[in-house]
Amino acid sequence: xxxxxxxxxDLRKEYRTRRGLVRAVDGVSFAVxxxxxxxxxxxxxxxxxxxxxxxxxxxxxxxGTLRVMGQDAMAHPHRALPRIAAVLEGxxxxxxxxxxxxxxxFFAGIQGxxxxxxxxxxxxxxxxxxxxxxxxxxxxxxxxGMQQKLAIACALVKQTDVVLLDEPTLGLDxxxxxxxxxxxxxxxxxxxxxxxxxxxxxxxxxxxCDRVIIIHAGRxxxxxxxxxxxxxxxxxGYRVRLDGALKEPQRRRLEALFPAxxxxxxxxxxxxxxxxxxxxxxxxxxxxxxxxxGAAVRSVERRSRSLEEVFLSLTEQGLAA
Amino acid sequence: MNTMDAGAALQRPIAxxxxxxxxxxxxxxxxxAGTRVxxxxxxxxxxxxxxxxxxxxxxxxxxxxxxxxxxxxSLYAFFFVVFMGAWTxxxxxxxxxxxxxxxxxxxxxxxLAMRAYSDHSNRLNMEATQGTLEQLAMSPIxxxxxxxxxxxxxxxxxxxxxxxxxxxxxxxxxxxLHLDVLSLVPLLILTMLGVHxxxxxxxxxxxxxxxxxxxxxxxxxxxxMLIAVPIxxxxxxxxxxxxxxxxxxxxxxxxxTSILRLPPGDVLFLAANSLxxxxxxxxxxxxxxRAARNRGMLGHY
Numbered sequence: 056x057x058x059x060x061x062x063x064x065d066l067r068k069e070y071r072t073r074r075g076l077v078r079a080v081d082g083v084s085f086a087v088x089x090x091x092x093x094x095x096x097x098x099x100x101x102x103x104x105x106x107x108x109x110x111x112x113x114x115x116x117x118x119g120t121l122r123v124m125g126q127d128a129m130a131h132p133h134r135a136l137p138r139i140a141a142v143l144e145g146x147x148x149x150x151x152x153x154x155x156x157x158x159x160x161f162f163a164g165i166q167g168x169x170x171x172x173x174x175x176x177x178x179x180x181x182x183x184x185x186x187x188x189x190x191x192x193x194x195x196x197x198x199x200g201m202q203q204k205l206a207i208a209c210a211l212v213k214q215t216d217v218v219l220l221d222e223p224t225l226g227l228d229x230x231x232x233x234x235x236x237x238x239x240x241x242x243x244x245x246x247x248x249x250x251x252x253x254x255x256x257x258x259x260x261x262x263x264c265d266r267v268i269i270i271h272a273g274r275x276x277x278x279x280x281x282x283x284x285x286x287x288x289x290x291x292g293y294r295v296r297l298d299g300a301l302k303e304p305q306r307r308r309l310e311a312l313f314p315a316x317x318x319x320x321x322x323x324x325x326x327x328x329x330x331x332x333x334x335x336x337x338x339x340x341x342x343x344x345x346x347x348x349g350a351a352v353r354s355v356e357r358r359s360r361s362l363e364e365v366f367l368s369l370t371e372q373g374l375a376a
Numbered sequence: 377m378n379t380m381d382a383g384a385a386l387q388r389p390i391a392x393x394x395x396x397x398x399x400x401x402x403x404x405x406x407x408x409a410g411t412r413v414x415x416x417x418x419x420x421x422x423x424x425x426x427x428x429x430x431x432x433x434x435x436x437x438x439x440x441x442x443x444x445x446x447x448x449x450s451l452y453a454f455f456f457v458v459f460m461g462a463w464t465x466x467x468x469x470x471x472x473x474x475x476x477x478x479x480x481x482x483x484x485x486x487x488l489a490m491r492a493y494s495d496h497s498n499r500l501n502m503e504a505t506q507g508t509l510e511q512l513a514m515s516p517i518x519x520x521x522x523x524x525x526x527x528x529x530x531x532x533x534x535x536x537x538x539x540x541x542x543x544x545x546x547x548x549x550x551x552x553l554h555l556d557v558l559s560l561v562p563l564l565i566l567t568m569l570g571v572h573x574x575x576x577x578x579x580x581x582x583x584x585x586x587x588x589x590x591x592x593x594x595x596x597x598x599x600x601m602l603i604a605v606p607i608x609x610x611x612x613x614x615x616x617x618x619x620x621x622x623x624x625x626x627x628x629x630x631x632x633t634s635i636l637r638l639p640p641g642d643v644l645f646l647a648a649n650s651l652x653x654x655x656x657x658x659x660x661x662x663x664x665x666r667a668a669r670n671r672g673m674l675g676h677y
Contacts (some may be wrong), residue, residue: 070672079672105672113510115669136516144675147507158598164428165515167415176413193439198556209511214413239580 057125057266060111060217060249061087066119080116081273087251087266087297089124090218091244094260094281094364095253097270103253104143107219107271110251111141113365124216137166138204140210141219145226146202148209151195155186156204158194162209166195169346173212179209184238200231206240211242218242224259232256261362284365292358293338295328296321298351305348325353415516422525425517430529448541455483455545463505477630479550484542484601485622488564489599491534492571494592496523496579501586504677513674519662523579527572535564559628559635563646567621570650571658573600580657580664586677614645617653621646 069082075294082284087093097103110121110312112132121128121135128135131304134246149158157273158175160170186203192204206219210218224232236259243263254260260267261281269276301318309316315331326345330341336353343373416424437444469475491553503509503611513519539555546552574595582588602618614620624646628632635643670673 070674108510108672111514113513113669113673115666126619133518136514139514141510141514143510144507148511150432150506150508152439157432158433160516161428162511164431165425165512165517167417167421167424167516168413169416169424170427172413190500213413291449313611 056080058088059086059121059122060089060091060124061085061104061205061251062122062125063110064105064120064203067117068102068109068110068114069117076271080109083119083270083275085268085275085278087249089249090246091266092223092250092252092264094264094267095251095269096257096260097253098358098370101270102273103270105143107143107251107253111139111143111219113143114150119168137217139217140213140215140225141221142206142210142220143221145222146199146206148203148206149194151202152193153191154189154191155197155208155262156190156199158205158209159212163212168212168214175214177213180212184208198231200227200235201229203231205237207235207238217249217251220250222254223252224254224256229251232259236262242276242353257362259367260339267362269366276369281362282308285362292329292331294356294358295330295341295345296356297326297328297345297354299325299328301328301350302348305345305350308344308347309341311338312344329358340343378632388579397599406652415526417665418563418565421444421517422521425515425525427523427527429522429526430533433530433533448537451487455541456548459484459549476549476627477553480542480545480549480551480553481626481629482600482622483545483605484538485567485625486596486599487541487619488534488538488568489571489618490596492527492531492568493578493595493599495527496575497582497588497592499523499526500579500582501589501677504586504675507675510675518664520576520658522575524598527575528591531565531568531572535561553629554632556632556634558627559633559653560625560637563625563628563643565648566643566650567618567625568650570617570621572651573650573654576654580661583661583668583674584664584671615649617649622666623658 063086063166064084066080066083067078069123070077070079079337080171083106084262087095096107105114108130109119110123112128112135116129123135124138126135126138128139153161154178157163159180160173163173164170169285174280178187183189184207186201186208189196189197189201194205197205207220210220220239222251224235227235229267239250239252239259240304244246250263252260252263263283266278266280267284268278300320306316306318309318309328309330311332312330316328318328320326332341334340415421416621458479459476462476466475469621500509503512512522516523517525541549542553542555578588578591602616603622605613605616605619607619607623609613614623619640624642627638628635
């Protein structure tokens, strides 16, 4: 039994085009432990989908090593493929002419699973994905959200250890996206299936993933736990709202105390002061400094960065490099 | 909200979303990794895949019954035009009955061959357009074997359909042919195997070039020619695909010869010929599949 569910070493994929050699993936390496839920982030054309398709053998890499549950996916795809399922085109990954039940039976069948034996599981999946009421309706008549859920159920019916999801919430309305996130969270929280998902919806990644790998221009920019990443990039900034305007001596005092201070007057006569500090306890110094000059503090807010801001910082660094 | 408030709101920390719980309790099956039901391997696995493919075709035929009906009617109309054409030009000829039997058998073989040839590329194009081709390509048995099992399942379904159609043709022409099923089925399987090889090659080319439907137009004439070639006058023509099989089928259906009465060498030659064409077709398919995976264009359409 391998230590890793997914192991990618120095993955490269080059395409020859009329304009020359294009490197879609340029030396990507990462490893995912069983039960982990990992997000794959990157802008359009960064190499996310190519990496996912290489993992499930749909694209043959130029070089590198790919292992799925210890099985070499390039040398022995027939050994790796029973361990991995993927939803790569969302609601297009299902047969629209078949009903949800028929789709699930079909995908179980081509996996070599005896349909009669997996019927209880199919029933459980229909129930879990709230598709039971529409189980016999052709998929073309379902909403996009239901089709998307069915595509994920079809990946799960294959009973694989690893599930890859490419943009699972793409094109869904806010409510359905939220519902699907809840379902994915439940699957992820089981801790047994290894899930790797790519998404542009950073809220999805932040809500679901233990770890995030950011790819930029075919290379891994960062591979870190979501919490650590947010912590690393948190500026520890505070926003203080004052009743009156910030006076010049107050500003000078603050600038002497803190590395970065920005202040602006508000329309209601008050002012807002943004302060960045390295040590949270210096917050008391800030309040003391303001109180010395008799400023009335209306509110103090801690500012934290979202994964979106972190992602942009990292990819901008990648661009600069 | 004024501009400043909006700016301030954007700076506010993003709270972790409270995700809704699904309607049903999470079944252990959904969460669990690994295999709970053992996948079948070998013959049982092949039967499982064939069953899945056949079920889907039956469901499609029933769900889109109008299309199935129109297909049967248009085939019959095509046959009727051929029959009427032959009758008006050769109706007075004393050998017309024998010729008509040949036409009926030739038409049946031609129709089966056209399906066998175009099925793979049509299927691959349809799957790519739908977005399901990559799912089939991820089957542990591989895309080529999925297509072969589909071919095996569909071959029986098409033969069943053709027998119904054959009875219709015989009733129209009042030429009752010998329907020795035990002789016909093995001969049809062997004959169509070679054509499926050509279809697999074309399916492979469809993976790389995407649109190959134009070749179907050419091959409908090629198949007519292959069925009609005079092997008795130019024996070397028996090395062509389809020709030798069509001749043996005519011997069974028109002359009433049982497969057991056919020279074993003739049947063995048919098997070898068809297997050779099938093997070459598979090789071309595999090469094209590899090229499509290398170019990352398997799911393109």
